[in-house]
Amino acid sequence: MKNVEKGWEPRILAFLCNWCSYAGADLTGISRIQYPPNVRIVRVPCSGRVNPYYIIKALQCGWDGVLVSGCHPGDCHYISGNLVARRRFAVLKDLLEYVGIEPARVNFSWVSAAEGGKFASVVTEVVNEVKALGPAKRLVKVRIEWKNLKNR
Amino acid sequence: MEKLEKSLREIAEKLLSEKKVDLIIGYERGTRPLRTTPCFVNKTEDVQKLIWDSSCDNNLAKYVVDRKEKVGVVAKGCDARLIAVCIAENQVPKENVIIIGVPCLGVVDRKKVESKLEEKEILEATIEGEKIKVKGEEFELLLAKNDFLCDSCLTCKHRNPPIQDVLVGEEVPELTEVNEFTEVENLEAMAAEERWNHFNGELSKCIRCYACRSVCPLCYCKTCFVDQSIPTWFGKTNDLSDTMIYHIVRALHVAGRCVDCGACSRVCPVNINLRELMKKIEKIVKERYNFKAGLSLEEAPPLGDFKSEDPQEFIK
Numbered sequence: 001m002k003n004v005e006k007g008w009e010p011r012i013l014a015f016l017c018n019w020c021s022y023a024g025a026d027l028t029g030i031s032r033i034q035y036p037p038n039v040r041i042v043r044v045p046c047s048g049r050v051n052p053y054y055i056i057k058a059l060q061c062g063w064d065g066v067l068v069s070g071c072h073p074g075d076c077h078y079i080s081g082n083l084v085a086r087r088r089f090a091v092l093k094d095l096l097e098y099v100g101i102e103p104a105r106v107n108f109s110w111v112s113a114a115e116g117g118k119f120a121s122v123v124t125e126v127v128n129e130v131k132a133l134g135p136a137k138r139l140v141k142v143r144i145e146w147k148n149l150k151n152r
Numbered sequence: 153m154e155k156l157e158k159s160l161r162e163i164a165e166k167l168l169s170e171k172k173v174d175l176i177i178g179y180e181r182g183t184r185p186l187r188t189t190p191c192f193v194n195k196t197e198d199v200q201k202l203i204w205d206s207s208c209d210n211n212l213a214k215y216v217v218d219r220k221e222k223v224g225v226v227a228k229g230c231d232a233r234l235i236a237v238c239i240a241e242n243q244v245p246k247e248n249v250i251i252i253g254v255p256c257l258g259v260v261d262r263k264k265v266e267s268k269l270e271e272k273e274i275l276e277a278t279i280e281g282e283k284i285k286v287k288g289e290e291f292e293l294l295l296a297k298n299d300f301l302c303d304s305c306l307t308c309k310h311r312n313p314p315i316q317d318v319l320v321g322e323e324v325p326e327l328t329e330v331n332e333f334t335e336v337e338n339l340e341a342m343a344a345e346e347r348w349n350h351f352n353g354e355l356s357k358c359i360r361c362y363a364c365r366s367v368c369p370l371c372y373c374k375t376c377f378v379d380q381s382i383p384t385w386f387g388k389t390n391d392l393s394d395t396m397i398y399h400i401v402r403a404l405h406v407a408g409r410c411v412d413c414g415a416c417s418r419v420c421p422v423n424i425n426l427r428e429l430m431k432k433i434e435k436i437v438k439e440r441y442n443f444k445a446g447l448s449l450e451e452a453p454p455l456g457d458f459k460s461e462d463p464q465e466f467i468k
Contacts, residue, residue: 052401052404053377053385053386053401056386056397056400056401057385057386060386060393060397073460073464074460080458083458083459083460083462084455084456084457084458086458086462086464086467087440087441087454087455087457087458087462088455089466089467090436090440090462090463090464090466091404091407091433091436091437091440091455092404093466094432094436094440095400095403095404095429095432095433095436096400097344098339098340098347098432099347099348099351099396099400099429100344100345100346100347100348100349100350100351101344101348102344107468108466108467108468109467109468110467110468122468125468126468138348139393139396139397140393141387141391141393141394
């Protein structure tokens with residue numbers, strides 16, 4: 001963690017599926033479970049909707065880590081979206097690791113709508129791992145700053 | 153070789169005269185030494201143009217996609233496998249293609265010959281059995297063909313087309329002992345940092361000419377992701393990040409489809425060893441899903457498919 005600017009906090013982009021993980025994250029909030037505020041959430045219809053481009057583009061835009069989370073196998077609202085996604089993510093993750101991207105920057109998880117606690121622990125784990133790596137450098141083209149991200 | 157050429161021409165003539173095909177796609181002698189060029193024959197009298205030797209390196213599967221007429225294609229092991237992939241992906245109906253399989257002992261990599269001769273220009277070259285005879289101004293050399301084969305041919309496990317309708321000549325022995333993933337394993341053994349630097353160095357040479365995309369029979373998308381402008385996914389610049397992403401995503405797109413014909417590496421004007429990426433993709437798919445592309449006409453590509461018991465050790 002050399003040359004890390006003071007007070008640096010990792011920025012994690014999370015793609016959560018509408019039916020399970022997004023509801024799971026909602027439950028985390030409702031249950032008042034604490035987790036690091038470093039994630040920004042994008043709600044997607046299904047983890048199968050997450051194109052590998054999204055993940056690579058996020059890395060190119062300077063996000064320090066990406067998390068994609070969907071329903072557990074067998075629970076997909078669209079029957080098999082998460083199973084197709086699983087193969088796609090496996091190949092993507094292996095390939096990114098092979099070209100030298102730190103594996104901890106690209107994360108996948110299954111979080112159901114009832115697993116508020118699991119969502120908090122997954123986010124905590126991802127944030128801690130990315131914090132240990134320091135700011136993303138590889139594959140970054142433009143670094144998008146926090147302050148330029150519009151909050152709704 | 154002459155015997156093979158003769159029987160290839162006979163087969164082509166028979167297919168054309170019996171009206172089984174409207175067109176034969178094969179190879180003819182190119183205008184430069186060690187070059188062959190794709191040859192399209194639709195008249196029986198033109199079959200004499202067809203040739204076959206170790207300089208026939210083009211991947212003719214490229215010409216099968218989107219063709220309306222019935223074609224007969226001269227196909228090496230790798231070409232035949234790629235035609236099979238295109239058929240399995242419904243890019244061309246099976247009944248429109250007749251695969252004329254030719255057993256192949258490897259094709260010559262011109263770049264290797266050129267680097268051996270350093271700056272000297274080759275004016276004439278002939279392949280005679282196991283030797284390549286190259287002639288230029290004030291020199292004449294006899295080279296052993298096996299030292300100048302393409303890298304992908306050295307580890308090829310399907311020298312005989314696994315799928316074919318007619319076979320020219322006799323089957324050749326397969327290389328069963330070689331490890332096709334040596335290069336990838338060496339890279340995997342490196343530290344992440346080293347690998348990153350290695351790929352940086354290799355891919356920063358890229359001039360984004362897209363020759364690798366143009367030559368690849370699997371790159372048949374009407375609009376490639378790098379050409380898309382709404383939305384503009386990734387930049388078209390030769391900024392290192394954009395270039396790396398182009399190659400990473402192209403590798404992802406051919407996952408479970410690439411058969412390592414080596415055309416992309418051969419065609420690269422700046423000598424990027426694209427096989428390092430393609431071979432890794434092949435290895436991932438083989439290890440995770442036990443799949444090898446181009447061996448069946450029905451099996452869907454693994455990334456369009458799933459099994460409930462697929463490995464998921466990487467998912468939290």
